[in-house]
Amino acid sequence: MASRGHRPEHGGPPELFYNKNEARKYMRNSRMIDVQTKMAGRALELLDLPEDKPCFLLDVGCGTGLSGDYLSDEGHYWVGIDISPDMLGSWSPSCSAAVP
Numbered sequence: 001m002a003s004r005g006h007r008p009e010h011g012g013p014p015e016l017f018y019n020k021n022e023a024r025k026y027m028r029n030s031r032m033i034d035v036q037t038k039m040a041g042r043a044l045e046l047l048d049l050p051e052d053k054p055c056f057l058l059d060v061g062c063g064t065g066l067s068g069d070y071l072s073d074e075g076h077y078w079v080g081i082d083i084s085p086d087m088l089g090s091w092s093p094s095c096s097a098a099v100p
């Protein structure tokens with residue numbers, strides 16, 4: 001059986017863990033920004049999309065849009081959804097719209 005409780009969001013509903021405080025960390029903490037950017041890069045690698053062809057992607061759990069920023073930088077279009085209004089409310093300035 002997988003061990004529970006190691007990831008903070010296992011302690012309660014994600015919309016409670018990903019609150020204003022957590023959202024602030026995503027926007028200000030350079031380590032957090034680096035991790036999200038690297039994870040988005042790895043996700044693109046795994047998707048193995050056709051080269052030099054912009055794709056339209058769905059970012060489930062898009063949070064503050066840091067991962068989406070990476071997708072845009074790589075030339076893709078994307079739309080994101082997230083369960084946390086606080087994360088959506090702290091969207092990266094380069095994202096065009098957020099509806100918490």
Ligand SMILES: C[S@@+](CC[C@H](N)C(=O)[O-])C[C@H]1O[C@@H](n2cnc3c(N)ncnc32)[C@H](O)[C@@H]1O
Binds near residue numbers: 081
């Ligand atoms: C590790 S964070 C990823 C943040 C995001 N990649 C970014 O760039 O800010 C995980 C995100 O998934 C969201 N999430 C968790 N469970 C979800 C669910 N069931 N449906 C939608 N979003 C969810 C959380 O609210 C949180 O914003």
